[in-house]
Amino acid sequence: MKQFLDMVLESAERQPVRLLRILRAVQDRYRHIPEQAIDIIAEQLKISRTEIIAVVEFYSFFHRQPQGRYDILISDSITDWMLDKANIMSYLSKVLKVDVGTVRGDGLVSLNNTSCTGMCDQGPAGLINGYALTRLDRPKIDDMAVLIEQAVPLSEWPAEFFQVSDNIQRPGLLLQQAIAPGSGLTRALARGLKETLTEIEKSGLRGRGGAGFSTAMKWRFCAEAQSDRRYVVCNADEGEPGTFKDRVLLNSYADQVFEGMTLCAALIGAEQGYLYLRGEYRHLEDKLQKILQQRRDDGLLGQNILGQELNFDIEICMGAGAYICGEESALIESLEGKCGIPRNRPPYPVTQGYLHKPTVVNNVETFMAAAAIAVNGGDWFKGAGTERSAGSKILSISGDCAKPGIYEYPFGVAIKQILSDCGAVDVQGVQVGGPSGSFISDQELERQLAFEDLATGGSFIVFNNSRHVLDVVKNFTHFFAHESCGFCTPCRVGTSLLKKQLDKIVDGHGSAGDVAALEELCQLVKNYSHCGLGQTAANPVLTTLQRYPELYQRQLKKISYEPGFDLDGALEVARRMANRDDAGAHLTQVEE
Secondary structure, three states, X not given: OHHHHHHHHHHXXXXXXXXXXXXXXXXXXXXXXXXXXXXXXXXXXXXXXXXXXXXXXXXXXXXXXXXXXXXXXXXXXXXXXXXXXXHHHHHHXXXXXXXXXXXXXXXXXXXXXXXXXXXXXXXXXXXXXXXXXXXXXXXXXXXXXXXXXXXXXXXXXXXXXXXXXXXXXXXOOOOOOOOXXXXXXXXXXXXXXXXXXXXXXXXXXXXXXXXXXXXXXXXXXXXXXXXXXXXXXXXXXXXXXXXXXXXXXXXXXXXXXXXXXXXXXXXXXXXXXXXXXXXXXXXXXXHHHHHHHHHHHOOOOEOOHHHOOXXXXXEEEEOOOOHHHHXXXXXXXXXXXXXXXXXXXXXXXXXXXXXXXXXEEEEHHHHHHHHHHHHHOHHHHHOOEOOOOEOEEEEEEEEOOOOOEEEEEEOOXXXXXXXXXXXXXXXXXXXXXXXXXXEEEOOOOOOXXXXXXXXXXXXXXXXXOOOOHHHHHHHHHHHHHHHOOOOXXXXXXXXXXXXXXXXXXXXXXXXXXXXXXXXXXXXXXXXXXXXXXXXXXXXXXXXXXXXXHHXXXXXXXXXXXXXXOOHHHHOHHHHHHHOOOOHHHOOOOOOX
């Protein structure tokens, strides 16, 4: 083990900020993080064992106990449930002879659930040893079982098991034509860097991750911050259920994304950039590394880019399964090899980000758009969209529609137009912006996709009238409770209480008072949580309570009294200890 770890640590230059990379290599080799490995890493990196253990236990893709040689995780997203995920999971368990949440006795295979894998348009989906599985069905599972029982290495499996499609259904302003590699930088240098930043400002480009902050303003703030170093970070940790556009952009437009990052570096004076790639997109890593190397070979990355005094390079950092790392300050903590716990703000990353240096953090789509603006100008981009929402928006559309996939629209498009294009009929409602966004009803389809109306990071899930809205809310509420980082009490405790309170109502055990208590709890979690996860965790309940109050009322119990727990059942242990089971050893609960 020591020889292997020496090699891994050497490749990571023994830097604590690369702890996640080191742990990933150990996990791949041993199927868990052994105690001996923790000791060696702690000694070599000069950090404590407790810090390493905290990181291992924070990220869902790290384990302290061995997983199967074939570790299978099935997406628990609502879109997978809509595609018969429950039966797929049950069949997998039966065919592979392993219970969900366990490792088979011979250590060959383990099976568990995971949060959304970013394959919502081609589910039921999952991961095997970190690599994507799409369109799972019984015949495919039967074939998988044979390969697993024969211990065939994944590298020898048929390619169709791992096929991930782009599904670009409607290209628009950005997707119709990618810019040529280097053209954005060449045009920016010819125009002048200050003038190019002015063009980006003129374009009205706002962050495409959902928050919508002015891109030019963010870059200018970072450039003006006093520091000897600055950093550029691309946030490719799109963990929001229903979102998969960044996966497609990195698969087919990565050159333009990297061009946008390099352009940003030139404008702010940064020499190092990071692509933070979510762990579920591991299948993209090798391809992205090759593109980066090609850009270096072509003089578009590295030293003296395009023969100018411009030095910049990009490193890929893989996440390890934590939704919270989509929040920019949590992402920065993760980049630094720590638990992805959001920081207090201010200060903001533009003044104190990675390693407490000024840092620009932008979404994949934002960098792609910036590169196109450098080539085509601000007026070209602003010519699409609305006065307050310039340009286009790329959507990940899934759920009850004939043509799920990627769609690009100018801002200002009506929701009904989007639904018509993707083949959605008998629509009951749409979840815009993922679980943290808004659930809109079929009475709101005239609303527009725009920052001034319905803003979204890109997730767009359609539900027809065969779906029960409260099943959707339950799935989302359980997701937030699972993904809370646990840092603050309102979110850690509040999301758990929300889950239990909602389950009580959905399962038919709630009263009118429980609905009132649920709404009050939603406000507490929303108003007092530390970061955006907790602040939006109540949105699934709040937006559906507003639109479908009758659905909650319909679930309420019909009797006037029902105990909150089984008093008599609680005495079962005492009865066994006393060897009594007579009538006097039982309690009867009655309504007074």
